[in-house]
Amino acid sequence: MTELVVNNVQKWLGGLQILKGASFTAERGSIVALLGASGSGKTTLLRCVAGLEQPEVGSIVIGGKTVLDGEKKLALPPEQRNIGLVFQSYALWPHRTVKENVGYGLKLRGVNPSDIGNRVQAILDRLGLGHLADRYPSQLSGGQQQRVAICRALVYEPRVLLLDEPLSNLDAKLREEARYWIRKLILDLEICAILVTHDQSEALAAADNILLLQDGRIVQQGGPQEIYSNPNSFYSADFLGANNIVKGKIQTVDGKAATIGGKGWSLNGTVREASGLGPAEEARAVIRVEQIKVTDAPANDGIEMDLDDSIYLGDRWEYRLRRGDFVAKAHGTKQMATGKVWAQIPPESVWVFADAQK
Numbered sequence: 001m002t003e004l005v006v007n008n009v010q011k012w013l014g015g016l017q018i019l020k021g022a023s024f025t026a027e028r029g030s031i032v033a034l035l036g037a038s039g040s041g042k043t044t045l046l047r048c049v050a051g052l053e054q055p056e057v058g059s060i061v062i063g064g065k066t067v068l069d070g071e072k073k074l075a076l077p078p079e080q081r082n083i084g085l086v087f088q089s090y091a092l093w094p095h096r097t098v099k100e101n102v103g104y105g106l107k108l109r110g111v112n113p114s115d116i117g118n119r120v121q122a123i124l125d126r127l128g129l130g131h132l133a134d135r136y137p138s139q140l141s142g143g144q145q146q147r148v149a150i151c152r153a154l155v156y157e158p159r160v161l162l163l164d165e166p167l168s169n170l171d172a173k174l175r176e177e178a179r180y181w182i183r184k185l186i187l188d189l190e191i192c193a194i195l196v197t198h199d200q201s202e203a204l205a206a207a208d209n210i211l212l213l214q215d216g217r218i219v220q221q222g223g224p225q226e227i228y229s230n231p232n233s234f235y236s237a238d239f240l241g242a243n244n245i246v247k248g249k250i251q252t253v254d255g256k257a258a259t260i261g262g263k264g265w266s267l268n269g270t271v272r273e274a275s276g277l278g279p280a281e282e283a284r285a286v287i288r289v290e291q292i293k294v295t296d297a298p299a300n301d302g303i304e305m306d307l308d309d310s311i312y313l314g315d316r317w318e319y320r321l322r323r324g325d326f327v328a329k330a331h332g333t334k335q336m337a338t339g340k341v342w343a344q345i346p347p348e349s350v351w352v353f354a355d356a357q358k
């Protein structure tokens with residue numbers, strides 16, 4: 001069931017158009033990640049859904065209720081939108097206990113004290129914080145503070161939970177764990193969540209749907225696997241994954257099959273530019289690091305390269321490869337001696353785009 005409908009939202013700030021017509025929907029029991037470069041408009045879009053910014057154009061419907069209609073000049077305040085908000089900073093009140101922090105909004109809304117007590121205790125218990133109800137924020141770890149902030153947003157029983165970089169203040173290990181329990185929580189509660197993040201691995205692991213923003217526009221949306229393995233532009237391809245990017249010229253082209261080459265190298269690849277590419281055009285190829293297989297014995301379909309170095313990364317080895325002005329990284333399971341190696345790179349993994357920066 002669709003909980004959130006955002007249609008053609010446009011927002012100007014300081015005389016600049018920051019959002020240029022964002023449209024998407026979010027389903028109950030799912031997580032939508034807003035991903036994109038710094039300044040692409042993720043937080044502004046989240047703030048528009050929250051009611052903290054008023055878009056000049058567009059409409060937003062939450063749980064069947066129109067909360068924004070640019071044409072009718074309707075813009076409901078955040079407290080009438082049935083949303084919960086979690087900020088990067090957690091924004092807990094330092095002089096209030098955990099239970100006061102979580103219950104304060106209900107008190108402001110005139111909920112009776114015994115109901116507040118029950119609702120606060122229930123959500124604290126659910127997130128494993130019941131025993132910390134009387135502590136102050138300074139007496140909690142970062143991870144616990146973050147859970148309190150999530151409890152405070154959930155205690156209203158919102159239909160949509162809005163999370164603005166909620167994990168970025170946690171250390172790497174806690175952050176990884178939080179992806180899983182937050183995801184499970186959203187699915188168990190059958191609400192929907194919108195997660196702003198600049199961390200691609202967080203978006204890939206936590207979200208059902210990823211919206212990739214560029215310069216105030218949603219340039220691609222889809223499931224994590226679709227976005228990762230089927231990028232529709234250089235921006236999308238470059239934004240996700242660990243990539244080798246090499247500049248060259250189109251040598252031959254036949255439909256989507258193309259050969260790109262530079263000084264001392266050429267590679268068979270696949271054109272992914274919607275408008276196609278012609279011979280002799282300047283181009284860029286994107287090759288995910290994991291798509292290059294390196295062998296120390298000649299391989300039929302392999303390109304001969306120089307291995308400059310093998311670097312130990314703990315769980316794998318990283319190889320630094322070179323041929324003319326084509327420089328690449330690849331991974332493998334064993335240390336390899338410097339010198340000649342063969343790199344197998346399937347043509348479908350050499351994504352060729354126009355070189356917009358030529």
Ligand SMILES: Nc1ncnc2c1ncn2[C@@H]1O[C@H](COP(=O)(O)OP(=O)(O)OP(=O)(O)O)[C@@H](O)[C@H]1O
Nearest residue numbers: 013014018036037038039040041042043044045198
């Ligand atoms: N109040 C404002 N006045 C003018 N410009 C603003 C204002 N707030 C944000 N912007 C601009 O809007 C653009 C989008 O900002 P926004 O914070 O939404 O991006 P973001 O994708 O969330 O970035 P980040 O990942 O760095 O947080 C940026 O260029 C920013 O400078």
